[in-house]
Amino acid sequence: xxxxxxxxxxxxxxxxxxxxxxxxxxxxxxxxxxxxxxxxxxxxxxxxxxxxxxxxxxxxxxxxxxxxxxx
Amino acid sequence: xxxxxxxxxxxxxxxxxxxxxxxxxxxxxxxxxxxxxxxxxxxxxxxxxxxxxxxxxxxxxxxxxxxxxxxxxxxxxxxxxxxxxxxxxxxxxxxxxxxxxxxxxxxxxxxxxxxxxxxxxxxxxxxxxxxxxxxxxxxxxxxxxxxxxxxxxxxxxxxxxxxxxxxxxxxxxxxxxxxxxxxxxxxxxxxxxxxxxxxxxxxxxxxxxxxxxxxxxxxxxxxxxxxxxxxxxxxxxxxxxxxxxxxxxxxxxxxxxxxxxxxxxxxxxxxxxxxxxxxxxxxxxxxxxxxxxxxxxxxxxxxxxxxxxxxxxxxxxxxxxxxxxxxxxxxxxxxxxxxxxxxxxxxxxxxxxxxxxxxxxxxxxxxxxxxxxxxxxxxxxxxxxxxxxxxxxxxxxxxxxxxxxxxxxxxxxxxxxxxxxxxxxxxxxxxxxxxxxxxxxxxxxxxxxxxxxxxxxxxxxxxxxxxxxxxxxxxxxxxxxxxxxxxxxxxxxxxxxxxxxxxxxxxxxxxxxx
Numbered sequence: 001x002x003x004x005x006x007x008x009x010x011x012x013x014x015x016x017x018x019x020x021x022x023x024x025x026x027x028x029x030x031x032x033x034x035x036x037x038x039x040x041x042x043x044x045x046x047x048x049x050x051x052x053x054x055x056x057x058x059x060x061x062x063x064x065x066x067x068x069x070x071x
Numbered sequence: 072x073x074x075x076x077x078x079x080x081x082x083x084x085x086x087x088x089x090x091x092x093x094x095x096x097x098x099x100x101x102x103x104x105x106x107x108x109x110x111x112x113x114x115x116x117x118x119x120x121x122x123x124x125x126x127x128x129x130x131x132x133x134x135x136x137x138x139x140x141x142x143x144x145x146x147x148x149x150x151x152x153x154x155x156x157x158x159x160x161x162x163x164x165x166x167x168x169x170x171x172x173x174x175x176x177x178x179x180x181x182x183x184x185x186x187x188x189x190x191x192x193x194x195x196x197x198x199x200x201x202x203x204x205x206x207x208x209x210x211x212x213x214x215x216x217x218x219x220x221x222x223x224x225x226x227x228x229x230x231x232x233x234x235x236x237x238x239x240x241x242x243x244x245x246x247x248x249x250x251x252x253x254x255x256x257x258x259x260x261x262x263x264x265x266x267x268x269x270x271x272x273x274x275x276x277x278x279x280x281x282x283x284x285x286x287x288x289x290x291x292x293x294x295x296x297x298x299x300x301x302x303x304x305x306x307x308x309x310x311x312x313x314x315x316x317x318x319x320x321x322x323x324x325x326x327x328x329x330x331x332x333x334x335x336x337x338x339x340x341x342x343x344x345x346x347x348x349x350x351x352x353x354x355x356x357x358x359x360x361x362x363x364x365x366x367x368x369x370x371x372x373x374x375x376x377x378x379x380x381x382x383x384x385x386x387x388x389x390x391x392x393x394x395x396x397x398x399x400x401x402x403x404x405x406x407x408x409x410x411x412x413x414x415x416x417x418x419x420x421x422x423x424x425x426x427x428x429x430x431x432x433x434x435x436x437x438x439x440x441x442x443x444x445x446x447x448x449x450x451x452x453x454x455x456x457x458x459x460x461x462x463x464x465x466x467x468x469x470x471x472x473x474x475x476x477x478x479x480x481x482x483x484x485x486x487x488x489x490x491x492x493x494x495x496x497x498x499x500x501x502x503x504x505x506x507x508x509x510x511x512x513x514x515x516x517x518x519x520x521x522x523x524x525x526x527x528x529x530x531x532x533x534x535x536x537x538x539x540x541x542x543x544x545x546x547x548x549x550x551x552x553x554x555x556x557x558x559x560x561x562x563x564x565x566x567x568x569x570x571x572x573x574x575x576x577x578x579x580x581x582x583x584x585x
Contacts, residue, residue, distance in 0.1 A: 009404060027357070036437070037506070038405040040355040 003046050005068040011035030013059045013067075022050045024070065031055070031067050042067060088126045088140040092164025100164055104262065105241055106306055108145045108160035108168075111195050115310045116149035116158065123147040125177045132171070132205055139165050142173040143198075146181040148190075151317055157185035160195040163241050168198030170246050171205040175216060178246070179225045189232040189323035193313060194254070196247030197240050200269065229253040231425040231579040233323040236316065238309050239299070242283050244269045251298055252584050255422055256374070258312045259289045259299040290377075297378040297414060298584070319372060319386045319393045320426050324579070327427050327571055328393035337367040337390075338555045345551055348474070348499055355401040358383055358433065361473065362396060365389070365555050374419060379411030381436070384419035386428070390559045392566075395423035398433035399484070401474075406436040408480065409445065413453035416483075417585065420460045421578045429467040429565055429572055430485070431558070437506055438480035456585055457483055462490065463581075465574035467565045471554065472496040472536065472545075478504050487544040493561050495547045496536035497554075503534040 015032035018024060029041040030050075048070040055067050091097060091107055100107055106114065112121055124147050130139035143165035149158055159178060161168035168174075185192045206215045216223040226249050229235045237254040239247060242264045251257045251265060259265060266287035273279045285291075292299040303309035321328045340363075347360045362371060366387035373385045383398040397416055399406040423430050439450055461483070470484065470491035481502060482489040496502070503510065511527035518526070539545045549557050565572045 032354075036405040036407060037508075038353050038355055038401070038437075039351065040402060040405060043357070043402075 001071065002051065003048065003070050004066045005030060005042060005044060005070065007033060007042065007061045007063055007065045007067055009033070009035050009040070010062050011040070011060075013055045013057055013061060014039050016053060016055070016057060017041075018050050018053070018068070020050050020052060024048060024050065033061065044068075044070065046070070085126060087137075091140060091162055092166075096164035103241075104305075105163075105197070107164060108162040108195065108197070111240065111306065111310075112145060112147075112149070112158055112160050114307070115193070115195070115313060116151060117153065120150040121147055121158075122149065124181060128173050128177055130171060130205070131173055139173075141165070142171065142177065143168045144174050144177050146177050151193075151314055154191065154317055154322060156191040156193055156317070157181060158193045158195070161197040161199060161241070161243075161247065163198040166202060167200070169200050169202035169205075170215070171202040172214060174202075179216070179222055182225050186230055186232055189325070191233045191317060191320065191322070192235045194235075194237045194247070194250045195240055196237060196243045196250060196265075197263075198243065199246045199248075200244040200272070226250075227253055229255065229583060231255065231324060231421075231576065234317065234320045234426060236313055238303075238313060239263045239265045240306060240309065242269065243287075244272075254583070255425070256301075256316050257292075257299045258301045258303050258309055258316075259292055260303045260306055260309050261289050264288055265292060265298070293375075293377045295378075297375055297411060297418075300374045301376075315372060316386075319388075319428070324425055324427065324576055325573065327573060330391040331367075331388055333388075333391050334368040334370070338365070340364040341552050341555050344554065348551070352474070352499075352501065355405055357402045358398050358400045358406075358435065358473075361433065362387065362398060365558065366394075366396075367391065374422075375415050379409065379413070379415035381406055381408050382412035382416055384415055389555065389562055392562050393428050394431050394558075394562070395419060395428045396431045396433065397484070399436035399475075401435050404440065406475070407438060407440045408436055408483070409440045410448040410450055410453045413450075413457045413483075414585065417453075417457045417460045417581075418583070420457070420464055421581045421583075424464045424466050424574055424578045425576055427466055427573045429469065429562065430464065432468065432470040432485045432491070434470070434472040434476040434481070434484045434486065434500075435474040436477070436480045436484065437475050438477045439483075454479060454483060458489075460578060460581060461485060463577040464490070465577060467492050467568075467572055469493040469558065469561055470495075471549075472500040472502060474499050474501060475506075476500065476502050477506060487539065494545055495549050495557065496540070496545050497551045498536065498548055499551075500536040500548075501531075501534045502536065502539060503530070507531045507534050 011033040014034040024044045028044045031042045032039045050070050052069040128142045129136045143162045145160045235254045236256045237250045239259040264283040264287040270283045289302045293302050344364045370388040380403045468491045485491045507530035511530050515523045515526045536548050
């Protein structure tokens with residue numbers, strides 16, 4: 001089953017901590033967004049494998065924009 | 072025997088009442104995946120503990136006597152894990168549990184008894200709305216509250232003498248909505264709805280096409296209105312949640328919650344607590360991890376987890392004792408608090424203060440969300456409201472400054488000068504009017520870079536907890552790994568104080584929704 005991890009708020013992609021094929025646990029940090037002068041990690045909501053990373057460093061992102069897809 | 076016939080007839084009537092609105096209606100209820108009122112009471116209460124009042128009540132409308140067993144609402148006393156409670160359950164199989172005079176009289180009279188005896192009050196809501204034609208006409212309407220000139224208030228009040236719990240278990244309108252808004256704790260079952268008016272009524276009144284789900288499905292309340300505290304997966308989960316909530320509460324507002332056994336492995340992660348805090352001061356982390364490390368294993372009971380998410384309000388236990396935790400959540404919006412978070416906090420202050428639960432504040436927030444949207448949501452009013460409530464709390468307050476605590480946010484989180492009985496900081500604490508980097512910009516931004524950097528770093532230094540501790544505005548700076556031990560000790564001290572933590576309940580009359 002494909003799960004999409006979306007941005008909880010607008011900001012800029014500051015760090016990408018995983019790549020396609022990585023196995024992650026629930027709550028693992030996947031992407032770090034820079035917003036409100038802070039670096040806010042976006043975490044996995046499930047255990048799974050990363051399929052696809054939809055953003056790259058310095059991308060400007062909106063709320064609910066899909067960042068990572070995992071299985 | 073002289074009265075045999077009478078007894079036989081009486082038993083017959085009671086058996087009839089147990090059949091609720093009839094087999095057909097019961098099957099219809101089951102087909103929706105829902106239990107009947109009597110089944111729900113049976114599942115929630117300890118076996119055999121139910122003492123019913125008013126089984127023989129029925130509608131006062133001519134011709135309706137035999138069609139309205141218990142007039143659509145079941146009330147009585149029972150126990151939950153040995154705790155005596157009053158229970159009221161809407162019977163959807165009888166005229167969709169609509170409100171009429173006898174139905175209302177049962178609710179009103181029983182609620183008065185429960186209040187008088189300071190017993191927890193559980194309402195299992197299903198259906199509702201005013202019954203037609205019973206309430207029609209001037210006699211119908213003015214008599215609908217049954218009891219006289221002031222009795223209608225029982226529908227909307229909660230005197231906070233003992234916890235009032237409302238469960239939303241069907242498509243609920245009218246009375247269940249008031250019971251939810253007045254309650255101390257609300258749980259909604261997925262698939263149920265809660266709104267003032269229903270879709271069918273709206274169609275006729277304003278020709279609108281909203282569904283019940285759109286107006287009051289579980290997500291509407293869990294995420295947007297904040298009227299519910301928890302969402303249950305199904306009815307069994309709902310009963311489990313109610314039992315769990317009651318276990319954190321005292322039996323009434325004059326007593327303390329019970330001291331429970333401490334689960335094994337509680338506090339075993341304390342020595343790793345510093346791993347949760349990132350090295351970079353601008354990096355967010357998940358505050359739940361800190362809470363889970365500090366409290367007894369498995370005892371976090373979250374309230375409104377999906378509403379106002381920049382603040383966490385949860386019950387938990389530390390060394391067996393119930394505490395109410397208000398904590399900033401850095402991973403949401405950097406921990407900047409909005410109006411939903413303030414509402415959530417105010418409600419939680421009232422809950423803990425009313426039921427003698429000490430409050431623990433964990434600070435890590437840059438302050439409030441500001442800007443046009445915040446002003447339109449009247450952030451000033453919400454801040455004032457929350458401070459007013461905080462100023463009237465008389466249960467013990469413990470404040471631990473984990474990291475950021477700036478400006479008004481510091482006061483709103485019960486920081487120094489805002490009334491904490493116990494106030495300490497972690498070495499990582501940053502306390503200042505403004506974020507030091509922002510303040511440096513404001514004050515020194517126009518200076519040459521080398522001087523600006525020096526002054527900026529000085530501001531960051533001065534925001535550490537040391538200077539405040541030096542003036543006794545902080546009682547101590549603690550090793551984060553000692554936080555659980557510190558709290559266990561403080562809770563022991565509180566238990567030894569006069570009253571042991573029972574408050575004066577100045578918030579008992581605070582409005583429930585604001």
